[in-house]
Amino acid sequence: MSPWRKGEYVVAALFLAPGLIWFWTFALYPLLYAFWMSLHEWRIRGTSEFIGLANYARVFQDPVNLIALRNTVVYALISIPGQMILGLAIALLLAKATRGKVVLRLIYYLPVICSWVVVSLIFMFLFNSEGLINRFFGESLGWVDPNTAWLNDAATALPVIALLGIWKGVGWVMIIYLAALQGVPKELTEAARIDGASGFQVARFVTIPLLAPATLFILVLLTIGAFQSFIQFYIMTGGGPFHSTEVFLSYMYNQAFNFLDFGYASAIAWVLAGLILLISVIQFRFIRQTYSY
Amino acid sequence: MPKPFHMTLLTVAMLAASVGMAQTITFWHTYSTGSGEEQTMLEEVIPRFEAENPGITVEATAFPYQEFRQKLLTAFAGGVVPDLVRMDIIWVPEFADMGALEQLDEYDGFAQLQSSVFPGILATNFWDGHYYGLPLDTNTQVFLYNSDAIDEPPATFDEFVTFVQEASDPTEEVFGYSLPGPYAWYFLPWIWSNGGAVTDPDITVASGYLNSPATVEAVEMLVGLYDEGFLAPTIAGSGLGSWEGLGSGQYVATQDGPWAYPSITSQYPDMNFAHAPFPAGDGGSISVVGGEDIVMFSDSDDKEAAWKFTQFLLSPWAQMTMAPTGQIPVIKEALQDPYIQEHPFYGIYLEQLQTAKPRTPHPEWPRIEGIIQTAFQRVVAGDASAQEAFDRAAAEVDALLK
Numbered sequence: 001m002s003p004w005r006k007g008e009y010v011v012a013a014l015f016l017a018p019g020l021i022w023f024w025t026f027a028l029y030p031l032l033y034a035f036w037m038s039l040h041e042w043r044i045r046g047t048s049e050f051i052g053l054a055n056y057a058r059v060f061q062d063p064v065n066l067i068a069l070r071n072t073v074v075y076a077l078i079s080i081p082g083q084m085i086l087g088l089a090i091a092l093l094l095a096k097a098t099r100g101k102v103v104l105r106l107i108y109y110l111p112v113i114c115s116w117v118v119v120s121l122i123f124m125f126l127f128n129s130e131g132l133i134n135r136f137f138g139e140s141l142g143w144v145d146p147n148t149a150w151l152n153d154a155a156t157a158l159p160v161i162a163l164l165g166i167w168k169g170v171g172w173v174m175i176i177y178l179a180a181l182q183g184v185p186k187e188l189t190e191a192a193r194i195d196g197a198s199g200f201q202v203a204r205f206v207t208i209p210l211l212a213p214a215t216l217f218i219l220v221l222l223t224i225g226a227f228q229s230f231i232q233f234y235i236m237t238g239g240g241p242f243h244s245t246e247v248f249l250s251y252m253y254n255q256a257f258n259f260l261d262f263g264y265a266s267a268i269a270w271v272l273a274g275l276i277l278l279i280s281v282i283q284f285r286f287i288r289q290t291y292s293y
Numbered sequence: 294m295p296k297p298f299h300m301t302l303l304t305v306a307m308l309a310a311s312v313g314m315a316q317t318i319t320f321w322h323t324y325s326t327g328s329g330e331e332q333t334m335l336e337e338v339i340p341r342f343e344a345e346n347p348g349i350t351v352e353a354t355a356f357p358y359q360e361f362r363q364k365l366l367t368a369f370a371g372g373v374v375p376d377l378v379r380m381d382i383i384w385v386p387e388f389a390d391m392g393a394l395e396q397l398d399e400y401d402g403f404a405q406l407q408s409s410v411f412p413g414i415l416a417t418n419f420w421d422g423h424y425y426g427l428p429l430d431t432n433t434q435v436f437l438y439n440s441d442a443i444d445e446p447p448a449t450f451d452e453f454v455t456f457v458q459e460a461s462d463p464t465e466e467v468f469g470y471s472l473p474g475p476y477a478w479y480f481l482p483w484i485w486s487n488g489g490a491v492t493d494p495d496i497t498v499a500s501g502y503l504n505s506p507a508t509v510e511a512v513e514m515l516v517g518l519y520d521e522g523f524l525a526p527t528i529a530g531s532g533l534g535s536w537e538g539l540g541s542g543q544y545v546a547t548q549d550g551p552w553a554y555p556s557i558t559s560q561y562p563d564m565n566f567a568h569a570p571f572p573a574g575d576g577g578s579i580s581v582v583g584g585e586d587i588v589m590f591s592d593s594d595d596k597e598a599a600w601k602f603t604q605f606l607l608s609p610w611a612q613m614t615m616a617p618t619g620q621i622p623v624i625k626e627a628l629q630d631p632y633i634q635e636h637p638f639y640g641i642y643l644e645q646l647q648t649a650k651p652r653t654p655h656p657e658w659p660r661i662e663g664i665i666q667t668a669f670q671r672v673v674a675g676d677a678s679a680q681e682a683f684d685r686a687a688a689e690v691d692a693l694l695k
Contacts, residue, residue, distance in 0.1 A: 044370040046392060129531040149531035241670040257363055259660050
């Protein structure tokens, strides 16, 4: 006989039901429905024509998707290391700080809880050609051309958006590392100290290697986040000028809601999901091998 | 039969009758809530219609323009639509093509309304052999300038180039002209005035039109002036907005629709600015038609009442009541109205409207617009020559028109 009696199954089912129903209705069902849509020339009313994998063929032929991939990778390569290095540095410093810990933590964490819409608008004002950045670094210091239209030039728009990504994400990285630092055994750092290691050496050879699981967790989530970034791109540049800051979701959004091409947009979403899954699997494999202790 | 039952029957019958009589039509629009548009509609136009048509109630709801198209699409997809909508003229073919709109040309009195309105804007309601709406208000863009800085506005493209070069002072960041943004709505008048086009007249092909020498030359003129520092960075979507730039004296001239006047004068009451027709190129002085059409959704369950309200909105009284709020009337009769004749600048808008052209009336317009704006932005950014960018755009639009 099973260790559980019948009544316990019922109770368990009752506890699970709300979560499961929520998941089926708002995650699984839309996911599968989007796949169904991606196989059609979708019309918002009336009969949609079944076209098989034609939308997927389009995803791989459309040059804009390649631009979106390139932009996403550039965005990830700037914003992820930026967030991780700064976040780790702040966490290490804050862990040692004796005074003002709470206030500093709050200050670094503030951008994380701010709405993307709000921070995007702030950055737009800062980086407008009439904005504060040009006034200060251009007119006062003379470091940049005071008429630089940051967000209207392909070469500067993407780094500016990545900068916003770093600023907004650092606090989150810091919090995760702060939590992970609680798990680093004091005996190990003290032993290293006694052996004559400097503060930097302790961090480099003891603390940071022990933070590897947290690092992996942060890396995977930040990568997923970078591939799913949307609001900052949509608000600050709308993917323009001429697709130079287009990312998958801004392109998908335009296809779906401006051009009503829901079938094609769903196909983009599914390809993106596959891509994220692939990258996450690779990251887990690769980092598990490198940092096993 | 016992009495109470009779009473019940009677009550039910009366209820049914009153329900049948009280008709409510829902009317969605984007009349601005800040200016007098919505107020005049709610406090003057609708009450008078309801008084003249007892039993019909009009429930009007305002939406911000930016959200409106999506709101309508969602409503249509969900099957819960309003009866009447005042929508941007450029959306009508798209919604008609989806089967969302009621075909109006067989309704009683349509022919009469059809002959009473300006044909240019009426044409924006025509799709696939039928009319799916009627014009409600119209507008276009004209040349706006700081009349303290200019004596005589430029009348031709040559005069425009000379004027922009002379009026600009790049060292002081004064720009002779501001194209308000890198959008089709703003640069199409320059292409058309130079004799260029987006497609052939039958909207079957873009190659040979969107990349014609006349189109390319117009784009090169604007971008050339911008590269030399004579045009404001608004052409690239940056810098001070065109109204702020004009008001603060940083821009000497710009272009916009009739809504610019009340906004600029309220923000910069000391500024003197004036209206003029667009400078004329080889194609004439040609601006772009804007405005709104009134359409009935085919899902409406009160078509008769909705049609009555549509006819009322096109009556001379309703059209002239809305005119002072900036809604330029669409009925030919309005041209003789003293209010229009004495208005400080409607005359110039109406004159410009005689030759103004609509943006390509095609269900794929949102995509076409995206393609030509991308082409324009690439030229502004120096990413491609005007010829390269518009050759590529023409090929892409060709594919959509097939």
